[in-house]
Amino acid sequence: MPPTKLPHIRLRRSLAVCLALALSFSLTACSGGKSSDLETLPIDTYLEKPGDFLGNRYVLRAQIDEQLKWEKGLGRVLAVVAEGSDARLPVFVPESVGENLHVGQRYELQAIIEQGGLIYVEALHKY
Amino acid sequence: MWKHYTSISLGLCALLFFAASASAQGGFPMGSVAPSTSQPARANASAPTGGMLESNTFLEMANRVFDPSSDSMDFENGSFEWKGKNFNLSEQRAFRSRFERFLLASPTEEEEQYAKLMADIIDRLSVSNNNSDDAILDTWELLFRASRFDLDGGNSTIVANQVFNAWRIRKEARGVTMSQRELQQVRQYQQEVVANRAMALKNIREKRLRESSSNQRDEGEAASGETEAVTSEVAFRMLDLAETEARIIALETQSAMTGLQAKLQFQSQIVSFMLQRRFEHALVLAGFYQSIFKGSHQSLEVGKDQLQEFLPGSDLAFTVDSMTFIAREAINDVNKGVDAVNAAYKEDRNLIALERLQEVFFLGEYLTELNKIPTDQRRHMLDLYRGLIEAGELAEAKDYDGVSELANEISKLADDFPKNRVLSAVQTAKSMSDMAVFAASQYRNLGDIDKARAELQTAIDIWPSNPAIREFQQETTKLATAGSQGVQIFDDLYKRMDRRGIYERRMDLGFALAEDTQRRPLLMEVVEQVARIDLLVNQSKELVKQGEAYAAWELLVEAAKVDPSDGPMNQARAELAPRVADFVLQIDRAERQSEDGHHAGSLAAYLAAQDIYPISRLCRQGIQRETEALMSGLRTEESL
Numbered sequence A: 001m002p003p004t005k006l007p008h009i010r011l012r013r014s015l016a017v018c019l020a021l022a023l024s025f026s027l028t029a030c031s032g033g034k035s036s037d038l039e040t041l042p043i044d045t046y047l048e049k050p051g052d053f054l055g056n057r058y059v060l061r062a063q064i065d066e067q068l069k070w071e072k073g074l075g076r077v078l079a080v081v082a083e084g085s086d087a088r089l090p091v092f093v094p095e096s097v098g099e100n101l102h103v104g105q106r107y108e109l110q111a112i113i114e115q116g117g118l119i120y121v122e123a124l125h126k127y
Numbered sequence B: 001m002w003k004h005y006t007s008i009s010l011g012l013c014a015l016l017f018f019a020a021s022a023s024a025q026g027g028f029p030m031g032s033v034a035p036s037t038s039q040p041a042r043a044n045a046s047a048p049t050g051g052m053l054e055s056n057t058f059l060e061m062a063n064r065v066f067d068p069s070s071d072s073m074d075f076e077n078g079s080f081e082w083k084g085k086n087f088n089l090s091e092q093r094a095f096r097s098r099f100e101r102f103l104l105a106s107p108t109e110e111e112e113q114y115a116k117l118m119a120d121i122i123d124r125l126s127v128s129n130n131n132s133d134d135a136i137l138d139t140w141e142l143l144f145r146a147s148r149f150d151l152d153g154g155n156s157t158i159v160a161n162q163v164f165n166a167w168r169i170r171k172e173a174r175g176v177t178m179s180q181r182e183l184q185q186v187r188q189y190q191q192e193v194v195a196n197r198a199m200a201l202k203n204i205r206e207k208r209l210r211e212s213s214s215n216q217r218d219e220g221e222a223a224s225g226e227t228e229a230v231t232s233e234v235a236f237r238m239l240d241l242a243e244t245e246a247r248i249i250a251l252e253t254q255s256a257m258t259g260l261q262a263k264l265q266f267q268s269q270i271v272s273f274m275l276q277r278r279f280e281h282a283l284v285l286a287g288f289y290q291s292i293f294k295g296s297h298q299s300l301e302v303g304k305d306q307l308q309e310f311l312p313g314s315d316l317a318f319t320v321d322s323m324t325f326i327a328r329e330a331i332n333d334v335n336k337g338v339d340a341v342n343a344a345y346k347e348d349r350n351l352i353a354l355e356r357l358q359e360v361f362f363l364g365e366y367l368t369e370l371n372k373i374p375t376d377q378r379r380h381m382l383d384l385y386r387g388l389i390e391a392g393e394l395a396e397a398k399d400y401d402g403v404s405e406l407a408n409e410i411s412k413l414a415d416d417f418p419k420n421r422v423l424s425a426v427q428t429a430k431s432m433s434d435m436a437v438f439a440a441s442q443y444r445n446l447g448d449i450d451k452a453r454a455e456l457q458t459a460i461d462i463w464p465s466n467p468a469i470r471e472f473q474q475e476t477t478k479l480a481t482a483g484s485q486g487v488q489i490f491d492d493l494y495k496r497m498d499r500r501g502i503y504e505r506r507m508d509l510g511f512a513l514a515e516d517t518q519r520r521p522l523l524m525e526v527v528e529q530v531a532r533i534d535l536l537v538n539q540s541k542e543l544v545k546q547g548e549a550y551a552a553w554e555l556l557v558e559a560a561k562v563d564p565s566d567g568p569m570n571q572a573r574a575e576l577a578p579r580v581a582d583f584v585l586q587i588d589r590a591e592r593q594s595e596d597g598h599h600a601g602s603l604a605a606y607l608a609a610q611d612i613y614p615i616s617r618l619c620r621q622g623i624q625r626e627t628e629a630l631m632s633g634l635r636t637e638e639s640l
Helices: A007-030 A044-048 B010-024 B051-066 B091-104 B109-124 B133-147 B154-210 B216-276 B279-290 B303-312 B320-346 B351-364 B369-374 B375-396 B400-413 B420-444 B448-464 B466-496 B498-505 B505-512 B519-543 B549-562 B568-597 B599-612 B617-639
Strands: A056-070 A075-083 A088-094 A105-111 A118-124 B081-082 B085-088
Touching: A007 B081, A044 A088, A075 B279, A075 B617, A088 B617, A105 B109, B051 B375, B051 B420, B081 B351, B085 B375, B091 B351, B109 B133, B109 B279, B109 B369, B133 B154, B133 B279, B154 B216, B154 B505, B154 B599, B216 B320, B279 B420, B320 B351, B320 B369, B320 B375, B320 B599, B369 B549, B375 B400, B375 B549, B400 B519, B400 B599, B420 B448, B448 B466, B466 B498, B466 B505, B466 B519, B498 B505, B498 B519, B505 B519, B519 B549, B549 B568, B549 B617, B568 B599, B568 B617, B599 B617
Parallel strands: A088 A118
Antiparallel strands: A056 A075, A056 A105, A075 A088, A105 A118, B081 B085
């Protein structure tokens, strides 16, 4: 029969789990899209291999260049020009996030890279 | 047009035989071909109507332009007309030979001496000069000097002989006259004798009558014997007289006949010289004639038929004087003609100079006035003359390339030569022949072999050496042989999807698969595809020339969609790629991302490509397509 574990060891394990949960919660709260601490999207690398960025979250400061498509109840695909780059990028803005978006407006976009390399905007605000 | 291909194989073989025999013989047996009643091909062919008319028009033009002969020379009827006088023109070849010999010759000092001698002889015979027998004799002797010149051709000897003959006849006539005079004296004596004998007989009879009453019968017998003797002597004397009379008449007749013969020979020779254009000799002989025969003997009594031909329509009485006048006029005209030739040559009107020279040469062929034309001018005229004749012969043979080449050469020799008219006519004739060949091809492709044959005949009639006729023959040969192998060739090529290979053999295969309902649509499809590729590639090349490299690339991308393995298209892409590398990179990336399902990445690449070439149709379509794909994916996720 194996020896029984000591009670103080069990206590330490419980504390470690609690700390981990607390850290995990705080991280989740931060990545909820409302924080601007996210990294800026590396545009050149993204253009070469968008598949490498799937699931990541980034912040993107950009100016709206053109609305490529809009679908009621779904959202719109925009072409934006990122700050510090000449390249135009396609982004999807869900209808729930979108406001009145006009060509030429500048926004700071918080986005996640979805399937197919889609830059899915989770939050945005003018700057 | 494919539906028309049925049942033409046999006709094709017939046409092939027709074209081959035409090519081999340089023409077609007209008897085997129905008269050309073809109308313009209804499809794309436009048959040249009146091809023969065009051919004849060209020949008429060539005859006018390349015929160096003067209008006054009619070789067909063999006549040369000069101021209403008709000379017998020799055969064209003979005339050409003499004319060329003249152009090759150079004036010599000997000819100059001969000219002076003849002028001297003519001058001596002039009525205004000394016409004594001695002077005439001196002039006559000069004829033998003249006859020693080659240029004279021995005609002065003929003149001298004629004159001598006339003199001899005159001398003989003098002898006859003397004999006549003597006979007349004998006749007078005989007449007197006869008259005396008649008187004596009369006296005897009167005496007998007086004595009859007293005479006795015996005495009467004696008187009768005397009377008989006188009667028989008278009869003899009368016989002598009749004989003398007969001899006188014979001598008179002989004299008249001999004189007439000399005159006729003289006149005949004058006319002969005139018709031979030996005007100087005609003048010399006429001069001697006028000095030998009386003024009342000037009417010409021989050669009237020849003179009627020489002066048609003239009802004048022909005299030696009128012959003299015509001869002098001809010599003057030759002089003026030579001056005109030289003047035209100096003014670089060489074509006119050549025409006039021929007239002058024919009229004055035996006159030394032609020596006023310098040697170098003669050589120039010879080159021009030969060039025109050769060009005429080439035109007759319808060798248009040769005609054009010679026309250029001739125009260098004669500024007044209508080169452009010739070249234009050549071009028109060639075009008409080409059009006829094209129409023949169209009719052949439509399966109308009879019309194809008629058009080919027209093409050959206009331009027998047209290279397009040879091509037509080769094409027809290929079509005929392709018929049997076509199905297998098509299957092989189609299996390998060698569209270009099929396209290049489309004509052969078209005929081969004319009745194949299964393969024919496939063939048509491939032909249309490659034709589209060719169109796009050609348009692309045009755009490259205009500096529109990205637009050109887009056309090649379109062409690649039809057949990515097409050789000419890929070659064009390879040549253009370095100039549009940035654009191509983004497009390739977009397509690759799209294939991987990364529509956003593809969309981003299309946007980048559009930044390079904003009006790109490829980018616009790609953006639209990829955006739609993105939205579609999102819609699907949303619905889940």
